[in-house]
Amino acid sequence: MLPKPKPPDDGRYPLPRLAAASVLLLCLIAAPGYAGNDPTQQESQPKLALTSTPAFAFAPVTVQLVATLTGIDSKDPNFCHAAVTWVRVDPGASPEKEIRVTEAPRCVHDEAEPSVATTYSKSFDLYRAGSYLYRVSVFGKNGKEIRSNYVTVKVLRVP
Numbered sequence: 001m002l003p004k005p006k007p008p009d010d011g012r013y014p015l016p017r018l019a020a021a022s023v024l025l026l027c028l029i030a031a032p033g034y035a036g037n038d039p040t041q042q043e044s045q046p047k048l049a050l051t052s053t054p055a056f057a058f059a060p061v062t063v064q065l066v067a068t069l070t071g072i073d074s075k076d077p078n079f080c081h082a083a084v085t086w087v088r089v090d091p092g093a094s095p096e097k098e099i100r101v102t103e104a105p106r107c108v109h110d111e112a113e114p115s116v117a118t119t120y121s122k123s124f125d126l127y128r129a130g131s132y133l134y135r136v137s138v139f140g141k142n143g144k145e146i147r148s149n150y151v152t153v154k155v156l157r158v159p
Contacts, residue, residue, distance in 0.1 A: 046071035050136055050148035059155045060127045067120045067136045067148050078140040080114035081105045085137045086122050091130020091155075129157040 050067045057063075065086070072079050083104040090099065101122070109115075126132060132153045138146045 044071060046146050048136065048138055048146045048148040050134065050151050052134065052151045052153050055152070056154040056156065058158050059129050060125060061155055062123055062125050063132075063153050064123045065121060065134055065136070065151070067138075069116075069118045069120070069138060069146065072116055072118070074116050074118070075114050076116055076140075077111065077114040078142050078144070079116045079138070080141075081107045082117070082141075083139040084120050085139070087135045087137070088124065089133040091128060091132060126153065126155045129155050131155075 047070050048067050049070070050065060053064045053066075054061065067084075069079075083102060085103075086101045088099045088101075089097070107114075120136065120138070122136075124132075132155065134151045134153065136148045140146075
């Protein structure tokens, strides 16, 4: 008589197999997010983060926008007194009809004494109800542009 064949999994060790399958699944899910990402390269990229206060309010309202620049050396002559462009898209307007306000200060000091501003602010008075979309760009002397994220400000109608 032939011996009875053993089932492929006799149920004695299911935990290690389950753990190995879970680790493999997590690796497959996380791998695309890490592919080609070099943490040292990401830190060296300049970033411009935009915030608004308030994010929503009743009309009329004064909105204060603050942009914070990171990843730039404080003595970088390329961004010393950089040009700043504030972009606003009004409610109901298409992005092609944006309003731009550009500030281009000039350096009035020695070239040997560069000083880079890392915070930019601007306020806007909003009278109409709706969603306003803002963004800011900083331009270096070599033409390099650093763009911020978009921020939405919702202005509500008085009931």
